[in-house]
Structure formats: C-alpha cells, structure tokens
Amino acid sequence: MEVIQAELLDPSFVEEVKNTPGGEPITKCFACGTCSVSCPVREFDEEFNPRKIIHMVLLGMRDRVLNSEFVWLCSGCVSCQERCPQDVTITELMMALKNIAVKHGIVHKAFELQAGEIYKFGRLFEVGDLNKRREKINLPSILEDPKPIREILDDFGVGEIARRVIEQD
Amino acid sequence: MKFALFLGCTVPTRGLNYELSARNVAEKLGIELVDILEFTCCGFPIRSLNQDAGFLMAARNLAMAEKQGLNVVTLCSACTETLQEANYHFIHNPGTLDDTNQKLVKYNLEYKGTVIVKHFARMLHEDYGIDNIKEKVVRPLEEIQVAAHYGCHYTKPTKIYDNYDDPENPHSLDELIEVTGAKSLFYREKDKCCGGAILGIREIDALHMSKAKLDAVIEAKADALISICPFCSVMYEGNQKRIEKEFEVTYKLPILYYPQLLGLALGIEPIDLGFKLNRIKAKALLEKLESEPEPVT
Structure with a gap:
C-alpha cells in the first residue's frame, strides 16, 4: 500500500466530480462498503473497488484516479447503485469519472477503438457483406449511414478521438 | 399492436438467430414490428x-420513432437502458430536451419525449400478456428445464423502468419461460452480470464473471441458458469455448434467446428460429422435444 502524500492531493477534484452529471451525490457516501461487496468485478479483481475509488475522489487523488485503468473497469451492472443506502449513484459516478478523464485527454484504448468503429459505420460493427447473409434468411437490409453520427461526435469532441484511432489503422 | 423495432449494433450483425426468432414470434402473435x-x-x-x-444519439433515434407515432421495442438490453435513460434524463434535467432539440434541427427532427421504450421481453410480459401467450402455445415444452438470465440493464436502474421488476428477485422472465411449459430453474448467481462491458478492458475479469454463471447453470442441470441480450450471449456462447480452454472446464451449454424458446412452444420450426445459427448446438434439447408429449388424460 502506497503512502498518501497530502501535498499531491487536489481538493478541486471532488468539486469537478460533483459538477459532472452522475457525480453530484458523492459526498453522501459514508463508506459502508455495500458497493464493493455487491460488485461482480470486485469479486475477481481487487483493483476495482468502488468504495476505495469513491474515497480516493473525496481525498482529491485526481492523478491517481484519472490515470488508472480501474476507472474503465466498471461493468455498468448497476448492482451497487441499487443497493447504496445513501443514494450515491455509483454507476453514474463511474460514468462521470470516465467523462472527466476524457475531458483531460485520457481515453482507454478499448473505448477509442469503439468510437472509431462508430465513427466509420454509425454502428459498433460493420454491416457490409452481412446484408447478403441477412437476405438469405429473409432479414431486411441494414442501412449504413455514418454521416449524422459523425456530426454528433464531432460536435462533442469525440470525433477527434475516433479519427485519431482511424488514422493509426 | 405495433412498435418500431430498434435493432442496435450487435443484434443485426452477431445475433441473427435472435432477430429472426423475435420477428417470427412477433408475426405469430400478431405483433407488428x-x-x-x-x-x-x-x-x-x-x-x-x-x-x-x-x-443526443439516443434522442435522434427516439425522434425518428416519434415522427412515425411509434413506441419502441428493443432486443438488446444495453439499447433499452440507453434509450430509456435518455428519456429519464430529459424529464429530470430541465432544459436538456430543449438543448437536444436545437441540435436535432439539422436532421429535421424534434423530440417531444413521448416515446415509450420497452425491451421485447417486457413488452411480451406486460403489453401482450402471459395469458394471451398461453392461448397461443401449441407445443408445451414440458420435457425441458432452463435457466433464466436477466442480465443487468433489463431491470436496472430501477428508477428509469418505474420499478418494473425487482432486480434482487426478478420474476418476469421466469414467467415468460414457464408459460412455454418449460421449467425455469432457480440457480446460484442468477442475478450476476456477464462481464461483457469490460471484455475489451480486462478480458480475464470478464471471462471469470461469465464462468461463475456458467458453473452455476451447469450445476443446476439446465438444458440451456435463456438470454435476452445479444452481448450476454456473446459472453456465454461466443466466449464459452475460450472460457473452457482458459479454465480447463467443459460446458457445451446451449445459450438460447428467449424468442427461440417461445417460438418452439408456438409451433415454429427450429430453422425459422435460427437454431442453425447457434454456435453451441441445442441438439440434445431439441431431441428431448422431438417425441409428441403424452396426451392429457
């Protein structure tokens, strides 16, 4: 266990989280740990521990949290959020932390790749030749028109992330 | 009954058996998609x-359904949650719908927030109704027992679904299974997540999560796991061999989509329910059903 260095803590971090949709109720946490015992990821991976992550945010450990891989490890199952006695919307909080990381230019490779695919096809998976296979079993053709999705992603700065990964291909 | 069918990304590319069986079941029941x-x-x-x-992506999709005066049914639980979460967001965060509509103008769309989004299974359970399904069952599947997998986004977050089903002790999918005549088993780990969302982040965690469920379903002696989400099926079926190899176990557990099961009870042929497209063949299950059931005396 690493010792926490108080001079590296950033109290503005918790404010930033509270001002991000989903992060608002974080200060209501009284650290009971219901989230961590409910978490199916925590069951197999000690690195993903919702109670600990919440506490790290409350302490202001901005860099440790935002640069971690665990920020991306929430499976989004919502079990913790349903059981939290203090109505901390933990699943939404994890979403908020990811959004904040992205705002600071930190994006997990897997999400970059997904953004790239959606930018290319308007969907997560290319349809392309699959339409022939679909036709064979009497399923209607799927339209692939990424234009409106590209506009939306560009509008919110996500297009940049997507294009970066497409160019690397 | 008429709905817009929202397929999303995974179903029309990796879940053709799901799509085919859902469409054919809907047709048989007189539901227009x-x-x-x-x-x-x-x-x-x-x-x-x-x-x-x-x-905004969700709102754009919803606005297109609203323009045609249609409510939406979905096959993927993540799509259900995202579209319904958007509805919830617009209602509970004043101003967000106006902001959204300013951005939808360039697509000649406006979203008023009226579209009801339901998972196909919920629509069958709540709108079509168990009693009405029962009337259409021609081949009760009494010889088989299966395990219901609810997944996460079908019941949670409960606030966006008006507490439709209890995630701690859900019953709707069990009822949908039992109306086919099949037995819905109680099993350990019934409420567990497939892990699909973190497959690309830390694969081994996702595989562990799926393994826990597969172990429990095998232990309960189920003939199949019943899924209602294409990504859960990617985990339990698509990655089953990978899990068997990684952990040196053997399952060969068929993973059926709920409409495939219901379709059998409605008398639809397995080929029209996409059974050929299941990676883990449900041969033993179909053989159990091959003999005509004993006539009721």
Whole structure:
C-alpha cells in the first residue's frame, strides 16, 4: 500500500466530480462498503473497488484516479447503485469519472477503438457483406449511414478521438 | 399492436438467430414490428466518453420513432437502458430536451419525449400478456428445464423502468419461460452480470464473471441458458469455448434467446428460429422435444 502524500492531493477534484452529471451525490457516501461487496468485478479483481475509488475522489487523488485503468473497469451492472443506502449513484459516478478523464485527454484504448468503429459505420460493427447473409434468411437490409453520427461526435469532441484511432489503422 | 423495432449494433450483425426468432414470434402473435432504416447505434458506447453525445444519439433515434407515432421495442438490453435513460434524463434535467432539440434541427427532427421504450421481453410480459401467450402455445415444452438470465440493464436502474421488476428477485422472465411449459430453474448467481462491458478492458475479469454463471447453470442441470441480450450471449456462447480452454472446464451449454424458446412452444420450426445459427448446438434439447408429449388424460 502506497503512502498518501497530502501535498499531491487536489481538493478541486471532488468539486469537478460533483459538477459532472452522475457525480453530484458523492459526498453522501459514508463508506459502508455495500458497493464493493455487491460488485461482480470486485469479486475477481481487487483493483476495482468502488468504495476505495469513491474515497480516493473525496481525498482529491485526481492523478491517481484519472490515470488508472480501474476507472474503465466498471461493468455498468448497476448492482451497487441499487443497493447504496445513501443514494450515491455509483454507476453514474463511474460514468462521470470516465467523462472527466476524457475531458483531460485520457481515453482507454478499448473505448477509442469503439468510437472509431462508430465513427466509420454509425454502428459498433460493420454491416457490409452481412446484408447478403441477412437476405438469405429473409432479414431486411441494414442501412449504413455514418454521416449524422459523425456530426454528433464531432460536435462533442469525440470525433477527434475516433479519427485519431482511424488514422493509426 | 405495433412498435418500431430498434435493432442496435450487435443484434443485426452477431445475433441473427435472435432477430429472426423475435420477428417470427412477433408475426405469430400478431405483433407488428416496423423497421426504421435510419436508426443508428443507440449511443451506449459513447456515453462513457461523453454522456451528452450519447444522449443526443439516443434522442435522434427516439425522434425518428416519434415522427412515425411509434413506441419502441428493443432486443438488446444495453439499447433499452440507453434509450430509456435518455428519456429519464430529459424529464429530470430541465432544459436538456430543449438543448437536444436545437441540435436535432439539422436532421429535421424534434423530440417531444413521448416515446415509450420497452425491451421485447417486457413488452411480451406486460403489453401482450402471459395469458394471451398461453392461448397461443401449441407445443408445451414440458420435457425441458432452463435457466433464466436477466442480465443487468433489463431491470436496472430501477428508477428509469418505474420499478418494473425487482432486480434482487426478478420474476418476469421466469414467467415468460414457464408459460412455454418449460421449467425455469432457480440457480446460484442468477442475478450476476456477464462481464461483457469490460471484455475489451480486462478480458480475464470478464471471462471469470461469465464462468461463475456458467458453473452455476451447469450445476443446476439446465438444458440451456435463456438470454435476452445479444452481448450476454456473446459472453456465454461466443466466449464459452475460450472460457473452457482458459479454465480447463467443459460446458457445451446451449445459450438460447428467449424468442427461440417461445417460438418452439408456438409451433415454429427450429430453422425459422435460427437454431442453425447457434454456435453451441441445442441438439440434445431439441431431441428431448422431438417425441409428441403424452396426451392429457
């Protein structure tokens, strides 16, 4: 266990989280740990521990949290959020932390790749030749028109992330 | 009954058996499903990067259904959650719908927030109704027992679904299974997540999560696991061999989509329910059903 260095803590971090949709109720946490015992990821991976992550945010450990891989490890199952006695919307909080990381230019490779695919096809998976296979079993053709999705992603700065990964291909 | 069918990304590319069986079951029950070609990704994968971009993608899809005066049914639980979460977001965060509509102008769309989004299974359970399904069952599946997998986004977050089903002790899918005549088993780990969302982040965690469920379903001696989400099926079926190899176990557990099971009870042929497309063949299950059931005396 690493010792926490108080001079590296950033109290503005918790404010930033509270001002991000989903992060608002974080200060209501009284650290009971219901989230961590409910978490199916925590069951197999000690690195993903919702109670600990919440506490790290409350302490202001901005860099440790935002640069971690665990920020991306929430499976989004919502079990913790349903059981939290203090109505901390933990699943939404994890979403908020990811959004904040992205705002600071930190994006997990897997999400970059997904953004790239959606930018290319308007969907997560290319349809392309699959339409022939679909036709064979009497399923209607799927339209692939990424234009409106590209506009939306560009509008919110996500297009940049997507294009970066497409160019690397 | 008439709905817009929202397919999303995974179903029309990796879940053709799900789509085929859902369409044929709907037809048999007299439920009309309308395809809206311009539907795109629901926005789910984008929300992690930028929630507002994800909600705008959802709103654009919802606005297209609203324009045609249709409510939406979905086959993917993540699509259900994302579209319904957008509805919830617009209602509970004043001003967000106006902002969204300013951005929808360039697509000649406006979203008033009226579209009801339901998972196909919930629609069958709540709108079509168990009693009405019962009347259409011609081949009760009494010889088999299966395990219901609810997944996460079908019941949770409960606040966006008006507490439709209890995630701690859900019953709707069990009822949908039992109306086919099959036995719905109680098993350990019934409420557990497939892990699909973190497959690309830390594969071994996702595989562990799926393994826990597969172990419990095998222990309960189920003939099949019943799924209602294409990504859960990617985990339990698509990655089953990978899990068997990684952990040196053997399952060969068929993973059926709920409409495949219901379709059998409605007398639809396995080929029209996409059984040929199941990677893990449900041969033993279908053989159990081959003999005519004993006539009721």
